[in-house]
Structure formats: structure tokens, C-alpha cells
Amino acid sequence: MSPKSVAIRRLSTSSPRPVMLAIAGDSAAGKTTLTRGLVDALGDKGVISVCVDDYHRYDRVERSELPFTPLSPACNYVGIMEQHLQLLAMGEPILKPVYNHTDGTLDRPVLVEPANNMIVEGLLPLHSRLSRACFDLSVYLDPPEEIRREWKVRRDSRERGYTEEQVLADLSRREADAVAFIRPQRRWADIVVRFAPIKERGEAEHSLPSATVLLRPTAPHPDLSRILGEDTREAIHLKLIRDDDGKPVDALHVHAYATRDMTRRVEDVIWASLGIDHQLPESLGAIGPGLRSEPLAVVQLILLYHLLLARKLQGLELEVIR
């Protein structure tokens, strides 16, 4: 495997501002997996990911006596999160608070200096108008609830030392706040991603998920209509549909059984539209040691396209360095 990194060489003399990407979604919706491939593709110097779930007002002990869950804005320094996102968007450093997920304490803050690309992931990055205004592109991860619950039980029991019963009880406790604060963020995203087996096609629940990607006309997406048709028998297809709210949207479907050759066509269009003559970075689509998902790779590729496009619109030359 030859990992590739896409890096940026400055052409403009004025200092470029970082490109800001938001990835919002509930706990265990897949934010970290989606982020990881982008970070690997852009390299340590080209990108920094910031988790905005660190802006907790209270530690775990204090929270246990309070009436709200970590999903509630009242439980977080939302005003400071907005301020820090504004500072990062302007290219300024921040001293970011740190929440220790292992023992639930609030630790010493860390210095975050902006990189060319900033990926801001967490529960509430799209909650307020001021924070939304900081992003070049926003993504909402929208897995079906039963899938997300499964993912959360698996992760929290394996990695965070909880029992299945504890995780399920926590999910129930959080439901009201998820309805009130997390899911409303879906409407503010430029891209809504649903990783899930597509039942209509008889995909088993435990197989690798397919992706349904809503590309809203709020962002300058690559034009895929020239190469993708509406034929749902195709492993990758694009359909013009109405969103939940009745608004028109492009729905890109990438089925789990899509092959690398099939995704290559999408890749070629995207690289060509950026003027880049290169292969897809190998890190895209990785979901574990030796395990690869073409749907994930296509989603990450579209996000990478937007990051690179935003740099290009700032007059910066793009360069794939390895």
C-alpha cells in the first residue's frame, strides 16, 4: 500500500484562511471513521481535526446531579465553542478545553493552531447560526437509529468499558435531547450521509453498509449527472428526489457491492474537475486493518473535493505530494 497525501502549496501572498468542514451527528454515528480517512489523505500538516464535544461545562460527577445530558447546549460552553470556531476560521490559534472520555474529567486545555484544513466533528457543530457561519461545508451523519444503536453498543462496550444495559439506558436517557438538539442539525447540512444496508435490495443488516448521500444545492458539488444515471440496478446511481422537507436534492447511492473499478469513474470526474491527474488516495475507504468500503471512499472523496475546491477558490495551487 502506498499512502498518498494531498498537500497545498501557497500561490497567494496573503495568508490563506483555513478551510472549515463540519461533521455533525449523534454519538456513534460514524464521525470518527469518516474523519480518519480524510486526515490520512491530507497528512498531519495539511489537516487538523477538532472534536467540539470537549466544550463541556461539567465533568461526569457534576453532570450526574444535573437534569441534562451531554447532548444539551445547556451542558456545553456553546458561546465559547462559537468563539473558538470563529477564531480558527480566521486562522487564529485557540486554547481548547479537553474532556477526558475515559474518566469523565475536565483536563488542562491544549493549544490548537489552525492548519490549511480543519475538520470539526461532534454533537453540536451546526447547532447555532454563529457556528454554522464558520464552515465552508457541513455534513450531517444520519444513520437509521437502529443501526446507530447497534454501533454505539458495540463501541461503548468494547472501548469505553460499559455494559450493553448501561449503553441502552444511556440512549433512552438521551433520546429527548437528541430529538431537540442533534437531529434538527440535519436541515443545515450541505451533505446528509446515511450509511445503512439498503433493505429494498435485500442487503443483510450486518453486511458492510451502502451509502445514500444527499447532495443539497447549497454547495458546489461536482457534476456527477453526466456519468451517473438513475438506473437503481447500477451499483452507483444518482437520482433527483425530494428531501423530507419537499426540497429538491440529488441522492447519490453507492451500494456496498460497488467495486473499485466502478468508483474509479466517479473519482476520475472529480479529480479532472479539480485539474488533478492522480489516483484516489489509498487511505480513503479504510474501515479497519485490510478492510475497505467503496461507499465510504466515495463519500470521503466528495468531501476531499470540497476541501480542495475551497483552497482553489482562494487562489491556492493544489498539489498531490504522495
Add this chain to the structure above:
Amino acid sequence: MSPKSVAIRRLSTSSPRPVMLAIAGDSAAGKTTLTRGLVDALGDKGVISVCVDDYHRYDRVERSELPFTPLSPACNYVGIMEQHLQLLAMGEPILKPVYNHTDGTLDRPVLVEPANNMIVEGLLPLHSRLSRACFDLSVYLDPPEEIRREWKVRRDSRERGYTEEQVLADLSRREADAVAFIRPQRRWADIVVRFAPIKERGEAEHSLPSATVLLRPTAPHPDLSRILGEDTREAIHLKLIRDDDGKPVDALHVHAYATRDMTRRVEDVIWASLGIDHQLPESLGAIGPGLRSEPLAVVQLILLYHLLLARKLQGLELEVIR
């Protein structure tokens, strides 16, 4: 005792920005004592004091293996301190880091929301141009070194659990950084305050100190020349002198033996020039339970004058509430 607080009622409809006062000086120079009386006079709602010695990059253990002392800018997040001072000066809240002086650890940060008046005290508030630009008025505390050493030994051995030998060794270790970074701040202050026995007058070293207050023409000080003469036999007198750098400056001397009646004259001029018909807040001059220093009271009164004047210049009505 009837404590008085001076509070501010807004007249202007546009949001007023906080008035920012810097009190810079080396460790144990008297910053806390000077600040305390002002905080008591203005009340919890009218003023917040912030210590900028919390912007440490390293905790005590990490620092023990590093070549610089806490006085060195390299040991501090100076850029973040500047950013936070700018935010406070604009009336924005900050999430301020916290250094725990008791055990030398970096703790969870705290929310600081700006009040009408912000007193920013510490080792390095006047170190950089960007931070100096945040202040309406700046003060440098300049006690003679032998007096400061005495104060530091007394405080650190009584309150911070060090032996006299440890404090003296620490002072030696810090001397080079004090010369390089602390004392140069003297030149940027609008007011330089020296609390010390005035030897020419035979004052004993351990008596309550007198004050020498350099009022530089960089700030709109109250005009005391009409009521104070140059006669050094007077308990309070004002002399036109040359500063260390040859520049002209008003030197106000307040001797330790000045009585309350003597300071009342200065007080009357200051209140009158602000259009306030009130007595000196009782909290000014307090140096301990039942212990009062007229020189300290006069210095605090001058600082209070500047805080109130800056509010007045913003078009806000001043109101003494209790």
C-alpha cells in the same frame, strides 16, 4: 464600618466595552493587595479581576526539566493571553486556563464573562504590544528589590509552604528573567507605584510603607497641582521630576504618617472632578483586619478615578450605590 461600592448605570444604548486596568509587577510586588481594595469598592458586579499568570504552558513537574522560569514568555501561552485580553476588551467572554498555585498543576479552565471593569494583574500583562493595546490604564508596581524579597519570603513561607532558603534560591534563579522580561514593563506603565519606607525621612524598614507614585503624562490624571505643593515636609506632596529615562513626570509622595484628614483633600478634588459628591469607599487602604494605609488608599483612589473616568468618557453615568 459601612462599605461603599461604586457602580455604573448605563446611559448609552450601545453596549459599553469593559474598562481595562493592568497591574504588572514581579512576584510579591503587592498586586493582590492593590487589587483587593478596588474590587471591594466596585463590588462583585462592577469588577472582575483576572490573573494572567495562569497562561502557563507547562505544569510544575514539566517545568522542572526545562531551562526557563515562569517569568519567561517562552513558559507561557503569550499569544493566547493576548487573544483573551483582546476578547475581554471587546466585551467577549473567555475560557481562561487555570494554574493551581498550590500543587503546580494545570486545571480545568473557567469561564470569565467581562464586567464593567476588568483588573488584569500578573507578571507579564504589559510584555507585548498587542496586550498593552488592550488597556485603558496600566500600572507597574516597583518596590525596591530588598523590600520585595522580604515580602516574598514572608508570603511564600507562610502561605505556600516553602522554606526561606527555597524562596531565596527561587529568587536567584528568577533574577535573569526578571531583568529580561518583568522590569522592562515599567516603561510602558501610565503609573509607576513604589511602596517603601522613605529612607531620607528616617522611616524604619518595617513600618508601614510610604508611596511614591509616578504619574506619567500618558494618562489623564486628576490635576493635583492646585492643592498639593512641592514642600517635602508635607505628608502628601507633588513634585515635578525627571524619570529614570529623563522624561518629565509628576511624582506624588504620600507618607505613611499621612492622616485620614490629609488624604481627604486629595479625595475631595478627585470626586469633585468626576462630579461625584461622596466619601472615599471604606475599603480603600485596607491592608489587613483593622489595618489601614493612607498611601495605599490614595493610590487606589487614583486608580478608581481612572476607571470611573473611562466609563464617563464612554457616556455612562456614574453612580455611587452604597
